[in-house]
Structure formats: C-alpha cells, structure tokens
Amino acid sequence: MTNDTLHTILNRFDIHQPTITFLRHNENRTYRVDDVHGTSYLLRIHQPVKESMIGMQHTYDGLLAELKMLDALASQNYLIVQAPLRNRDGELITVLEHEGQQLNCSILTWLEGRDLQKEDVSKREIVQELGFQLAELHSFFRQYPHEGMEQRPSQGLTYNIGMIDTIKKGLKLGMFTAADVSIVEKTILLINSRLEGSGLTRESWGLIHGDLGLGNIIITPEGKLSFIDYGFFGPGYYLTDVAMGASMIPAEHRNLFLEAYYGHNNCHEEELLLIEGFMLISIIGFYAFMMGNESVHDWMREHMPQLCAKRCLPYLSGERIFYIS
Structure with missing residues (x-):
C-alpha cells in the first residue's frame, strides 16, 4: 500500500505532518504514525493477509462494536488502554476505497513498551x-x-x-x-x-x-x-x-x-x-x-x-x- 494511500486516510484526522512506519501485515495491516509534535498513533487497516482470516471482526459493524468498547474502556482509570481516535467527521471508522474494495480503517493511541516475554x-x-x-x-x-x-x-x-x-x-x-x-x-x-x-x-x-x-x-x-x-x-x-x-x-x-x-x-x-x-x-x-x-x-x-x-x-x-x- 503506497504512502499516498496512507496519507489519504490520515488526512481525515487532525494529525499534522505524519511520518509513517510499516509494522506488519497479519490479521490487519498496521503502521506506526508519528506527527510533527511527537505524538504517536497506531493505524490499522482491517485487511487480513489471508482471506481465510477474515471474520466478523473485520466487518464495519463488528469493528464498530470493538471500537465503542475500547472508547468506553479508555474512559476508566484502572487499566491502560489504546483509545480509538475519531476522524474529523466524528467517526471511529474511516472507510477507504482501494483497488475496488472498501477497507475499514481505525486509529488508536500509541502505547510505548514491548511485548511481554517468557522471562x-x-x-x-x-x-x-x-x-x-x-x-x-x-x-x-x-x-x-x-x-x-x-x-x-x-x-x-x-x-x-x-x-x-x-x-x-x-x-x-x-x-x-x-x-x-x-x-x-x-x-x-x-x-x-x-x-x-x-x-x-x-x-x-x-x-x-x-x-x-x-x-x-x-x-x-x-x-x-x-x-x-x-x-x-x-x-x-x-x-x-x-x-x-x-x-x-x-x-x-x-x-x-x-x-x-x-x-x-x-x-x-x-x-x-x-x-x-x-x-x-x-x-x-x-x-x-x-x-x-x-x-x-x-x-x-x-x-x-x-x-x-x-x-x-x-x-x-x-x-x-x-x-x-
């Protein structure tokens, strides 16, 4: 996916002069986004690497249910949560037209840290x-x-x-x-x-x-x-x-x-x-x-x-x- 396409998504948000870094493509395409002010975000394009991985969680309604829950979970103060961002239209999901497909996209706040390890x-x-x-x-x-x-x-x-x-x-x-x-x-x-x-x-x-x-x-x-x-x-x-x-x-x-x-x-x-x-x-x-x-x-x-x-x-x-x- 080209940088121009990714910037098309980010232009729907109040994210200024973003720098985009590809993370991985598994259940979703994921990218780290850093803005000019030093704030970081997680961009998710909900398109699995294999069609067999597509599930209810990738549909518009299924994804919306997840994001609404995360929005509510982020409002409490006892668990650290990646909160979803709303675009300029106030929507939690941004729909991208790409190569004849409609792809659901979402952005979460970035969480500094590393994966938990066996040790x-x-x-x-x-x-x-x-x-x-x-x-x-x-x-x-x-x-x-x-x-x-x-x-x-x-x-x-x-x-x-x-x-x-x-x-x-x-x-x-x-x-x-x-x-x-x-x-x-x-x-x-x-x-x-x-x-x-x-x-x-x-x-x-x-x-x-x-x-x-x-x-x-x-x-x-x-x-x-x-x-x-x-x-x-x-x-x-x-x-x-x-x-x-x-x-x-x-x-x-x-x-x-x-x-x-x-x-x-x-x-x-x-x-x-x-x-x-x-x-x-x-x-x-x-x-x-x-x-x-x-x-x-x-x-x-x-x-x-x-x-x-x-x-x-x-x-x-x-x-x-x-x-x-």
Missing part, C-alpha cells in the same frame, strides 16, 4: 498483576452493555465444534494424520460435554478478550501491563481468558495467577478441569485460525503430534494437565 512471567509480581488486571477487565465487561455483540466473534460450544471441521481440512492437505485428527475431535467433544454438564451459571458467560497471549500484552517502560489487540473480543466463557492467561505462565506460578484473579486460593476441582479444557481449546483454535496460512503449515505439521501426545491424550485419560508447561 517476565517467571516473576511472581508480574503473574499476580496479570491476574489482578484480568479480573478488572472482566469486571468492566460484566457491566458493559451487551447489545450488538451478535456482530462480534463468539467462542462457545458451536465455535468449538466448528474447529473440528477446520482441523479436518489439515488432514485433507496432508498436514495431520488421521489418528491425530481423531484425538483432537475426541478432545473437543469431551470438553463440550463437560461444559454442557458443568452447570455453569449465566455469570460464567459474558464478554471476553478472546486472544490473550504474550504478544497481546504490553509492558511499559514503567513496568505497567496493558492488554492490547481486541480483535477477538466478543461473547464467550470468562474461563477462556483465564485459561489463556494461565497457559503463558510457568506451571509453578499458575496457582498464583488464579489466586490473584479470583481473590482467593480456592479453585474447585471441577473449575480447574474446565480451565484445562479451555487451555486446549485455545491451542487448537490457533491451529484452526492459521489453517489458511501456508507459512505456518510446517510448524503445525511438526507440533500437532506433540499437542496430541503431551496434552490431549493425558486430558482424555483423566490426567491433570494444568501443571504441565
């Missing part, structure tokens, strides 16, 4: 802060209006079943063995049956981040943490976020994370079993989402047998996997 989550204070902040985020989501969330990705029982069909495409492509695909299918069906029989209350389902990982958490120069990239924000089980958070933490610190999130050290056995299921769902979900991206096929081909042998089979046999790193 960071080996520190107890960081693990505790992650638990505290996730609890704060879910507290915000519980009181945030849920209207219009049918336009956002939903991670429930139907989503889980859909992953089975997607993983089976890997079998047809020669990426996975029939045995491994069968193990994944049995794992997902068992997780769903446990969810259906768990008696989870309505309070267990709400709005979630939906894609927590080291790359979606920023640590600022002051050592503060911030959740970023709400592309999969939408309806789901709160335990999905809890499981994703636990997955990036060394096994010896996972209880500390749960204690910080819940505010006590009493996680029931049944709840831990569900968290383990969601940990597996998050991994399988990554495989399913990246199925159309040939650049990671070799990686998935190599790692699928390990996932089945070290995680899925023990889970199916009733072994505890929460404390396996």
